[in-house]
Amino acid sequence: MESKESVIVVEDLVVAYGDHVVLDQVNFTVEPGEVFVILGGSGSGKTTLLRTLVGLIEPRSGRILFNGQDFTAMSGEELTAIRRKMGMCFQGAALLGSLSVADNVALPLREHTKLEESTIDIMTRIKLELVGLGGVEDYLPSELSGGMRKRAGIARAMAMDPVIIFYDEPSAGLDPIVAAGLDELIRTMQSTFNLTSVVVTHEMESVKIIADRVCVLHNGRVAGIGSMNDLETTDHPYIQQFFARLPDDSDIADPEYAKSLTNID
Amino acid sequence: MTGLFGRIGRGALNQLKAALEVSVLMVDTMVWLVVAPLKGLGFRWRNSVESFVEYGVRSLPIVAMISFLIGVIIALQASYTLDQWGANRYIADLVAVSALRELAPLMTAILIAGRCGSAITAEIGTMKVNEEIDALVVMGVNPNKYLVAPKFLAMVTAVPSVTALAMLVMIIGGWASSVFVVGVETEIYVTQTIGAIVEKDLLTGMVKSVFFGVAICWVGVYRGFQVEGGAEGVGRQTTASVVTSIFLIIIVDLVFTVLFYYV
Numbered sequence: 373m374e375s376k377e378s379v380i381v382v383e384d385l386v387v388a389y390g391d392h393v394v395l396d397q398v399n400f401t402v403e404p405g406e407v408f409v410i411l412g413g414s415g416s417g418k419t420t421l422l423r424t425l426v427g428l429i430e431p432r433s434g435r436i437l438f439n440g441q442d443f444t445a446m447s448g449e450e451l452t453a454i455r456r457k458m459g460m461c462f463q464g465a466a467l468l469g470s471l472s473v474a475d476n477v478a479l480p481l482r483e484h485t486k487l488e489e490s491t492i493d494i495m496t497r498i499k500l501e502l503v504g505l506g507g508v509e510d511y512l513p514s515e516l517s518g519g520m521r522k523r524a525g526i527a528r529a530m531a532m533d534p535v536i537i538f539y540d541e542p543s544a545g546l547d548p549i550v551a552a553g554l555d556e557l558i559r560t561m562q563s564t565f566n567l568t569s570v571v572v573t574h575e576m577e578s579v580k581i582i583a584d585r586v587c588v589l590h591n592g593r594v595a596g597i598g599s600m601n602d603l604e605t606t607d608h609p610y611i612q613q614f615f616a617r618l619p620d621d622s623d624i625a626d627p628e629y630a631k632s633l634t635n636i637d
Numbered sequence: 638m639t640g641l642f643g644r645i646g647r648g649a650l651n652q653l654k655a656a657l658e659v660s661v662l663m664v665d666t667m668v669w670l671v672v673a674p675l676k677g678l679g680f681r682w683r684n685s686v687e688s689f690v691e692y693g694v695r696s697l698p699i700v701a702m703i704s705f706l707i708g709v710i711i712a713l714q715a716s717y718t719l720d721q722w723g724a725n726r727y728i729a730d731l732v733a734v735s736a737l738r739e740l741a742p743l744m745t746a747i748l749i750a751g752r753c754g755s756a757i758t759a760e761i762g763t764m765k766v767n768e769e770i771d772a773l774v775v776m777g778v779n780p781n782k783y784l785v786a787p788k789f790l791a792m793v794t795a796v797p798s799v800t801a802l803a804m805l806v807m808i809i810g811g812w813a814s815s816v817f818v819v820g821v822e823t824e825i826y827v828t829q830t831i832g833a834i835v836e837k838d839l840l841t842g843m844v845k846s847v848f849f850g851v852a853i854c855w856v857g858v859y860r861g862f863q864v865e866g867g868a869e870g871v872g873r874q875t876t877a878s879v880v881t882s883i884f885l886i887i888i889v890d891l892v893f894t895v896l897f898y899y900v
């Protein structure tokens with residue numbers, strides 16, 4: 373699967389908190405222009421994987437190559453230069469609460485470029501129009517709805533015209549209509565700018581709409597990688613269970629035992 | 638017994654780790670404050686001025702009021718003893734020297750620690766909980782450059798500035814109670830005050846206040862970055878920030894008092 377053109381190559385990645393290994397020998401590649409979804413249940417390590425991919429967590433071992441450069445071995449200005457090519461949309465959007473929506477989107481431009489304020493202003497408006505948020509420039513993040521905040525987060529992630537954009541649980545906590553709108557936005561970004569996207573989610577409905585390829589994580593290991601069609605026909609028990617939305621046996625309480633506890637006949 | 642040694646060892650290691658983290662924070666802040674602007678990497682002056690207004694200008698009313706009242710109190714307490722010797726004119730000396738060397742810097746620092754040190758912890762802590770700090774890092778914006786360096790410059794200039802005013806107001810407070818309650822003449826009070834103050838008194842107070850500012854800012858920032866686990870964590874670290882700041886202020890005060898005693 374690995375090719376010279378891969379935007380991201382993850383090799384034998386191990387991430388641990390103390391003695392607790394969260395990700396164990398993870399390997400995959402992300403190809404240019406694809407929407408790559410990291411799918412998994414709660415505690416599977418998918419958010420840890422995403423945070424490692426953007427350099428927020430240092431891996432215990434293994435490598436992450438970004439456009440062929442070893443991201444994990446970098447520091448200082450070299451790392452900052454790489455980060456300018458990345459965009460990240462956090463689960464709660466993570467907009468700076470003290471800044472207006474426009475100032476949030478303009479922040480990377482002000483910090484990393486020497487553009488005139490008027491140019492930054494125009495670019496900010498364009499990015500906000502792109503995510504359907506024209507007219508809210510002067511609002512504070514606290515004055516926006518959850519869906520609007522996530523859109524503003526995407527606009528900020530797009531500010532520096534990144535090579536790759538990471539989304540952490542984009543539809544979490546949103547109603548189905550707003551979530552569907554965000555799915556469409558992710559697809560639009562990909563098709564309009566040929567933007568490589570990595571999406572962490574556990575929402576199967578979203579995955580069916582947005583994913584080109586899916587990586588299923590289970591207990592910190594890759595259970596399977598492929599298109600939705602590939603994974604739907606796989607015989608891996610966890611993937612089958614996940615796709616069929618079946619509970620673990622251990623999660624089901626014996627009804628008779630529950631009744632005996634409550635004394636209800 | 639093994640458990641006891643284990644706890645002591647772990648405690649020592651944690652303190653060592655904290656000291657290391659604070660040292661890294663200090664060095665990084667100084668780099669972003671001094672070296673980075675010289676290399677053309679910019680400094681958020683506007684943000685620093687805004688913080689100066691918050692820490693300095695907005696602290697003025699409460700600091701001035703407390704300083705005035707303390708001036709009044711010291712003068713009356715001094716009179717209690719000095720009156721027996723007919724030495725009420727020396728109230729001015731006592732108020733001036735204690736205000737400049739000790740009380741104005743200390744009271745100002747404690748008030749700013751409570752008012753602004755806690756606010757710095759709460760601001761950075763909330764940003765950490767909301768992943769705003771992570772967002773800055775991922776955008777390639779150094780949080781120490783963006784958040785800490787402007788606050789640091791603002792704090793180390795605001796505390797001495799407010800202290801200077803507190804010194805003046807404390808002396809005025811002493812004058813008010815000396816003249817209107819004790820019955821010392823204004824002319825005598827002013828002459829005694831001018832005669833009592835030497836350059837070193839002012840220097841002692843101002844040098845202390847700069848380091849009080851350093852302590853308040855770094856404790857506030859460090860505690861903010863230590864926040865874990867949501868709103869409860871923010872509350873816990875904010876309280877810890879004020880307690881640690883006041884403790885450090887007293888330690889810094891002791892160190893400089895001993896230093897100036899011998900120098």
